[in-house]
Amino acid sequence: MDKIKDDGQTKTKKEISIIHPRPSSIVAALYTLRDLNVDVAILHGPPGCSFKHARLLEEDGIHVVTTSLDENGFVFGGHDELVALLEKVSEMFDPKLIGVVGTCVSMIIGEELHDAVLEANPDVPVIEVEVHAGYRNNTKGVLLTLESALDSGIISENEFDRQKALLEEATMVEKRHGAASKEYLAPSRGDVKYKVAQRIIGLLKEGKRGITIMNAKKETGYMFADITVAVNEIAKQLGVETNIVNMANIDDTLGLPRVRHHAKCIKDDLEARGIVIHDNIGGLDEYPIAGNVAGKLIDEKYGDYDFAVITGVPHAVPMDSISGMEIISVTNGPRQVLPLKEMGHKYVIVEIDLHPKTLGVNHIVESEFGATLREVAKDE
Amino acid sequence: MSDNLNEQNKPKVIAIYGKGGIGKSSTASNVAAACADEGYKVMIIGCDPKSDSSITLLGGKRIPTILDLIRSGVDITEDDVVFEGYNGIKCVEVGGPEPGIGCAGRGIIVAIQKLKKISTVQDQCDLVIYDVPGDIVCGGFVAPIRKGLVSEAYVLTSGEYMPLYAANNICRGLSKINTPLSGVICNARNVSREDEIVRKFAEEIGSKLIAFIPKEQIVQDCERDGFSVMEKAPDSEIAQVYRKLACAIMSKDGSVMVKALEDERLRELTR
Numbered sequence: 180m181d182k183i184k185d186d187g188q189t190k191t192k193k194e195i196s197i198i199h200p201r202p203s204s205i206v207a208a209l210y211t212l213r214d215l216n217v218d219v220a221i222l223h224g225p226p227g228c229s230f231k232h233a234r235l236l237e238e239d240g241i242h243v244v245t246t247s248l249d250e251n252g253f254v255f256g257g258h259d260e261l262v263a264l265l266e267k268v269s270e271m272f273d274p275k276l277i278g279v280v281g282t283c284v285s286m287i288i289g290e291e292l293h294d295a296v297l298e299a300n301p302d303v304p305v306i307e308v309e310v311h312a313g314y315r316n317n318t319k320g321v322l323l324t325l326e327s328a329l330d331s332g333i334i335s336e337n338e339f340d341r342q343k344a345l346l347e348e349a350t351m352v353e354k355r356h357g358a359a360s361k362e363y364l365a366p367s368r369g370d371v372k373y374k375v376a377q378r379i380i381g382l383l384k385e386g387k388r389g390i391t392i393m394n395a396k397k398e399t400g401y402m403f404a405d406i407t408v409a410v411n412e413i414a415k416q417l418g419v420e421t422n423i424v425n426m427a428n429i430d431d432t433l434g435l436p437r438v439r440h441h442a443k444c445i446k447d448d449l450e451a452r453g454i455v456i457h458d459n460i461g462g463l464d465e466y467p468i469a470g471n472v473a474g475k476l477i478d479e480k481y482g483d484y485d486f487a488v489i490t491g492v493p494h495a496v497p498m499d500s501i502s503g504m505e506i507i508s509v510t511n512g513p514r515q516v517l518p519l520k521e522m523g524h525k526y527v528i529v530e531i532d533l534h535p536k537t538l539g540v541n542h543i544v545e546s547e548f549g550a551t552l553r554e555v556a557k558d559e
Numbered sequence: 560m561s562d563n564l565n566e567q568n569k570p571k572v573i574a575i576y577g578k579g580g581i582g583k584s585s586t587a588s589n590v591a592a593a594c595a596d597e598g599y600k601v602m603i604i605g606c607d608p609k610s611d612s613s614i615t616l617l618g619g620k621r622i623p624t625i626l627d628l629i630r631s632g633v634d635i636t637e638d639d640v641v642f643e644g645y646n647g648i649k650c651v652e653v654g655g656p657e658p659g660i661g662c663a664g665r666g667i668i669v670a671i672q673k674l675k676k677i678s679t680v681q682d683q684c685d686l687v688i689y690d691v692p693g694d695i696v697c698g699g700f701v702a703p704i705r706k707g708l709v710s711e712a713y714v715l716t717s718g719e720y721m722p723l724y725a726a727n728n729i730c731r732g733l734s735k736i737n738t739p740l741s742g743v744i745c746n747a748r749n750v751s752r753e754d755e756i757v758r759k760f761a762e763e764i765g766s767k768l769i770a771f772i773p774k775e776q777i778v779q780d781c782e783r784d785g786f787s788v789m790e791k792a793p794d795s796e797i798a799q800v801y802r803k804l805a806c807a808i809m810s811k812d813g814s815v816m817v818k819a820l821e822d823e824r825l826r827e828l829t830r
Binding site for chain 1: 662664665668697698699700705736
């Protein structure tokens with residue numbers, strides 16, 4: 180970041196101004212509450228706020244409700260509505276843990292979530308998150324949620340510090356080579372899956388050696404893991420299974436309870452399908468740093484491999500370690516295509532709408548690219 | 560008086576409410592100065608977008624406001640926003656947008672959260688005064704109370720009908736947010752039966768009149784020069800009144816939940 184001197188004080192110059200809409204801190208707070216295993220999340224704000232993600236989260240087994248503030252609520256406040264809703268959800272869903280999340284409007288008019296919680300006084304813990312969508316980095320929503328969870332004793336100081344460091348790194352990863360790296364990034368569908376499938380099969384047939392690196396963010400691993408599976412299946416079919424080395428961030432001893440559970444499920448599925456993960460590169464929430472672990476392993480052991488299939492958050496794998504390989508990367512972010520191409524990835528594939536398909540599941544879900552690989556390989 | 564009050568106690572954090580123009584800032588700065596004279600460590604936090612709460616404690620000078628600095632995007636430290644005024648009083652101005660633009664209420668919320676994050680001066684004081692704008696027009700204006708920062712609220716009024724009406728409304732607001740009132744202060748405007756009317760008002764809402772500040776030209780003269788009465792005219796009679804008020808505030812807390820009067824009763828009272 181550029182620093183400018185003024186009146187003897189060090190000031191920070193403004194960061195680039197990104198003009199495409201991007202993930203919201205409110206939604207980030209909702210997802211974090213889910214990872215903390217709340218049963219109900221209450222949005223204190225207008226009925227349309229975070230609609231799409233609220234629906235998705237319901238697929239994932241938590242109830243998301245809203246105080247539905249209208250013009251009257253904006254003018255007269257929504258304290259009573261929040262108290263009433265806290266009481267209602269306690270009755271309807273018999274929750275063990277509740278989250279209350281602010282929105283732009285409730286924060287601007289100065290609503291006090293805590294007052295309403297005190298008044299409703301539910302007999303289970305409540306995580307109050309005073310958040311709006313006006314933060315530059317959506318990770319702020321995660322951080323605010325974790326701070327509140329720490330205050331209510333839901334998570335330990337150690338876990339909080341660990342998560343905070345990961346979030347800071349995640350923000351940096353996005354600024355370096357991700358969706359926050361340019362003021363405008365046009366969405367793209369990336370390369371045609373059929374052609375890339377043919378290329379991978381071609382490489383395997385030539386006897387080239389490849390690495391699969393799954394560096395997935397939390398539940399998205401359910402689908403990215405399928406690509407690891409597909410590549411291994413094809414290699415086996417072609418009799419070159421030993422040419423493939425697999426890495427994945429599926430350490431099930433790290434992260435919030437739900438995240439560990441996902442790691443366990445994916446690990447079990449991979450095992451059941453006979454896929455050997457040669458190197459476990461971290462927890463499912465360690466995608467900002469697991470790429471570095473993969474990089475180091477490659478430097479040590481796999482520097483002479485010919486190609487790499489990187490899924491999840493491919494831009495977190497340092498180019499220095501893989502620049503000599505042909506890189507095929509798979510992302511679920513349409514705005515991630517251009518930055519990955521600029522990094523030097525030869526093929527970039529987008530799994531459109533991956534996230535919704537990985538909510539509410541306990542097993543690996545077939546990916547479009549995995550399906551394409553299997554289909555193309557049938558002709559071999 | 561004890562200069563080690565803070566060793567055992569948390570700081571006394573007060574807010575003075577009242578109709579705009581009734582003399583909140585004058586009273587706040589003179590009370591601050593009187594307490595500082597007594598050896599207390601005092602801080603004043605101006606929450607009015609006009610940022611004029613501390614001006615008479617700083618020899619008529621303005622200080623940079625928290626919101627000005629937040630707006631410019633610089634990293635803010637305590638030294639950037641906390642300034643020392645008369646007799647060591649720590650002065651802070653929240654600042655705010657131009658009248659008619661943006662949201663001053665949100666500004667107060669953001670600024671006091673920022674202050675809490677970057678400064679511990681408040682915790683080292685014996686008395687912290689939040690000088691809040693005239694009427695509690697939106698949620699932001701009660702943020703100092705709601706955020707658990709203010710422990711005592713006072714209401715300032717004259718014996719005129721409109722300031723009393725505003726004071727009564729404020730009392731209604733305070734009971735709505737479950738905040739007790741620690742006393743009523745009369746800043747006289749020389750209207751008929753003023754002492755009696757305000758005293759009666761205080762009693763009927765369930766509180767008490769803790770000071771009657773007579774109208775004196777000298778207050779205005781000092782302000783015109785950019786000073787508090789305590790600094791410029793410490794031997795004046797009115798300086799003594801502020802001293803007494805300061806003592807009343809620093810002595811034991813007499814907070815009670817108050818009940819606002821019906822409009823009709825308020826009108827009868829002032830007739």
